[in-house]
Amino acid sequence: MCxxxxxxxxxxxxxxxxxxxxxxxxVGKGVAALEEALWNEKTGLAPLKVEFAKDIQTHxxxxxGLDQPTTEGRFDSRSNRLVQACLTQDGFxxxxxxxxxxxxxxxISLVIGTSTSGLLETEYGYMSPSLEDESVIDHFRxxxxxxxxxxxxxxxxxxxxxxxxxxxxxxxxCSSSAKAFAAAARHIEAGxxxxxxxxGVDTLCMxxxxxxxxxxxxxxxxxxxxxxxxxxxxxxxxxxxxxLEKPENVENADKEVWLSGYxxxxxxxxxxxxxxxxxxxxxxxxxxLKMSESSANDxxxxxxxxxxxxxxxxxxxxxxxxxxxxxxxxxxxxxxGHALGAAGVLEAIISAICIRAGMIPGCLNLKELxxxxxxxxxxxxxxxxxxxxxxxxxxxxxxxxxxxxxxxR
Amino acid sequence: xxxYIDGIGITGxxxxxxxxAVSVLTGGKxxxxxxxxxxxxxxxxxNERRRSVKSVRLAIQAAREAVDSxxxxxxxxxxxxxxxxxxxxxxxxxxxxxxxPGRVVSPTAFHNxxxxxxxxxxxxGAGCMEASASIACNESTFGSAFMESAAQLAVExxxxxxxxxxxxSPKPLHYAMPFTAAFAVSFSLSKTRxxxxxxxxxxxxxxxxxxxxxxxxxxxxEALRAGNPAARSLPLCHALANKRAGKVFVEYSxxxxxxxxxxxxx
Numbered sequence: 001m002c003x004x005x006x007x008x009x010x011x012x013x014x015x016x017x018x019x020x021x022x023x024x025x026x027v028g029k030g031v032a033a034l035e036e037a038l039w040n041e042k043t044g045l046a047p048l049k050v051e052f053a054k055d056i057q058t059h060x061x062x063x064x065g066l067d068q069p070t071t072e073g074r075f076d077s078r079s080n081r082l083v084q085a086c087l088t089q090d091g092f093x094x095x096x097x098x099x100x101x102x103x104x105x106x107x108i109s110l111v112i113g114t115s116t117s118g119l120l121e122t123e124y125g126y127m128s129p130s131l132e133d134e135s136v137i138d139h140f141r142x143x144x145x146x147x148x149x150x151x152x153x154x155x156x157x158x159x160x161x162x163x164x165x166x167x168x169x170x171x172x173x174c175s176s177s178a179k180a181f182a183a184a185a186r187h188i189e190a191g192x193x194x195x196x197x198x199x200g201v202d203t204l205c206m207x208x209x210x211x212x213x214x215x216x217x218x219x220x221x222x223x224x225x226x227x228x229x230x231x232x233x234x235x236x237x238x239x240x241x242x243x244l245e246k247p248e249n250v251e252n253a254d255k256e257v258w259l260s261g262y263x264x265x266x267x268x269x270x271x272x273x274x275x276x277x278x279x280x281x282x283x284x285x286x287x288x289l290k291m292s293e294s295s296a297n298d299x300x301x302x303x304x305x306x307x308x309x310x311x312x313x314x315x316x317x318x319x320x321x322x323x324x325x326x327x328x329x330x331x332x333x334x335x336x337g338h339a340l341g342a343a344g345v346l347e348a349i350i351s352a353i354c355i356r357a358g359m360i361p362g363c364l365n366l367k368e369l370x371x372x373x374x375x376x377x378x379x380x381x382x383x384x385x386x387x388x389x390x391x392x393x394x395x396x397x398x399x400x401x402x403x404x405x406x407x408x409r
Numbered sequence: 410x411x412x413y414i415d416g417i418g419i420t421g422x423x424x425x426x427x428x429x430a431v432s433v434l435t436g437g438k439x440x441x442x443x444x445x446x447x448x449x450x451x452x453x454x455x456n457e458r459r460r461s462v463k464s465v466r467l468a469i470q471a472a473r474e475a476v477d478s479x480x481x482x483x484x485x486x487x488x489x490x491x492x493x494x495x496x497x498x499x500x501x502x503x504x505x506x507x508x509x510p511g512r513v514v515s516p517t518a519f520h521n522x523x524x525x526x527x528x529x530x531x532x533x534g535a536g537c538m539e540a541s542a543s544i545a546c547n548e549s550t551f552g553s554a555f556m557e558s559a560a561q562l563a564v565e566x567x568x569x570x571x572x573x574x575x576x577x578s579p580k581p582l583h584y585a586m587p588f589t590a591a592f593a594v595s596f597s598l599s600k601t602r603x604x605x606x607x608x609x610x611x612x613x614x615x616x617x618x619x620x621x622x623x624x625x626x627x628x629x630x631e632a633l634r635a636g637n638p639a640a641r642s643l644p645l646c647h648a649l650a651n652k653r654a655g656k657v658f659v660e661y662s663x664x665x666x667x668x669x670x671x672x673x674x675x
Contacts, residue, residue, distance in 0.1 A: 164664025
């Protein structure tokens with residue numbers, strides 16, 4: 001167990017404005033569709049019926065309309081099609097071009113979190129009847145470098161916008177795109193960039209579907225975070241992008257949502273199981289509070305990592321109770337499923353919606369709360385004044401990241 | 410900004426340690442490529458040691474050497490790990506399993522397939538709860554990791570551990586990522602100069618137009634540099650081994666190279 005006294009290394013990083021954002025998940029395309037689904041408690045999870053998951057009975061957040069190539073030849077993958085769809089909706093593309101005019105293409109940092117990139121395309125490559133065929137070899141040689149590597153989406157997006165500043169992919173499994181915010185904020189604070197495009201993307205593939213199944217953590221039904229009968233996660237696809245700018249460069253910045261703190265920590269415990277007392281999770285939350293100059297009482301809502309596995313939810317809930325007592329919290333994975341590397345940015349955008357719309361989302365699919373979970377889990381979506389939110393993302397390898405978002409000061 | 414190199418570690422083709430690398434890079438010993446030894450890290454508990462794969466072993470070996478020579482406690486260091494591909498051997502074996510009926514994969518193979526597996530093992534072995542990143546940037550992987558380490562030093566860390574590694578993949582993955590040899594490099598970096606500091610490095614960017622990434626004179630070493638994203642660090646290592654002041658350029662972004670101005674310290 002840790003407390004704030006052991007956190008000796010912290011510095012204040014100045015807040016940044018989320019001046020525009022775009023998201024796609026199985027509940028819909030665009031921020032308005034996401035907000036509507038949250039109000040209406042309409043899930044994007046449905047029985048998964050795709051050939052590449054034929055042995056697995058599960059519900060998933062599958063995004064329709066990604067079956068046809070929409071991206072430039074060598075970059076074409078399910079993952080980059082999703083990236084392209086997310087960039088080109090809700091005027092986000094225009095926002096980025098405007099930022100390029102304002103700051104210059106070399107002064108915008110680009111950090112994208114992903115855990116699986118375009119692995120699906122390579123998985124299909126391995127299913128070829130003979131891996132010795134010239135056509136298969138050519139396919140690997142000419143295309144898969146551009147779709148498989150974790151850098152693929154960054155390569156595609158930086159080429160799309162001709163961005164020439166700091167740009168890399170961050171891949172720490174399920175905390176990837178939450179940590180992308182931290183990396184981008186550092187680039188701006190260190191003076192390596194004036195603004196940043198932060199993103200996250202993950203699409204379904206065999207590696208994660210069969211991999212999580214091998215760990216016995218995939219639910220056959222829609223996931224039920226925090227429920228006493230929860231039996232595992234539902235996987236989901238998602239992409240999200242956010243433009244981060246310094247408040248002084250944004251008109252009416254006080255009316256926008258800001259990133260005011262992040263906290264990163266490691267469990268140093270196990271590759272795929274969380275620390276039993278949630279020590280690393282607690283440390284990440286406390287660091288994020290401290291950087292944002294918030295006390296636990298300042299937080300109006302906590303968007304949990306809440307994957308709906310038996311161990312994860314309980315451990316996270318205990319850490320939340322220790323820090324926050326009865327602050328309302330919920331997991332939104334009952335809507336979208338677990339979007340892995342895209343979960344951080346997707347749930348940061350959900351939290352921004354909560355602040356702007358005055359909403360506390362319920363914990364969808366929760367019927368009866370696990371009696372061992374003592375934190376204040378919201379049952380259904382309600383209107384409430386929400387000005388400050390903490391978002392949790394925890395991943396394999398014991399990699400934790402918490403963000404604090406708030407209405408501009 | 411200027412940062413300080415307090416410790417260096419290398420485990421890679423033809424170089425089992427920084428000490429061996431110095432002898433190769435100063436011309437005392439000719440460079441001969443050879444498969445490195447993938448030693449199971451003794452800092453890991455028995456289960457993790459048994460499950461550790463080649464990328465994990467290589468990265469931890471280099472990290473350990475850098476940390477030990479800097480005299481810093483390994484549990485105190487935030488980390489930036491970097492690799493273009495992760496572990497091609499694990500991915501190859503996983504994808505082979507997925508291409509067979511039933512698609513049964515082992516839980517260990519699955520958790521070893523994530524890009525941040527080596528840093529996850531390191532954190533367990535080092536007992537380290539600090540922040541850790543795992544980044545990928547194709548041929549600019551080392552340059553980006555160096556910049557990310559500098560950003561952390563500028564903003565929120567006094568010291569940081571940088572580890573870059575990549576290993577060759579079996580065919581057909583090799584056709585996509587044709588890395589020619591295994592290589593891992595590690596730097597224990599500090600914001601302030603101390604008795605452990607072997608060099609100060611001023612970090613900046615230079616436009617790609619009119620500048621080229623630094624190369625190695627020795628054809629064997631140049632093949633290594635060009636054949637593995639982590640070995641893009643070799644020109645920096647060469648300057649450090651020869652205690653030579655000067656600048657090197659490293660692949661960094663689509664518009665710029667990273668410029669490292671190196672000042673050896675007595």
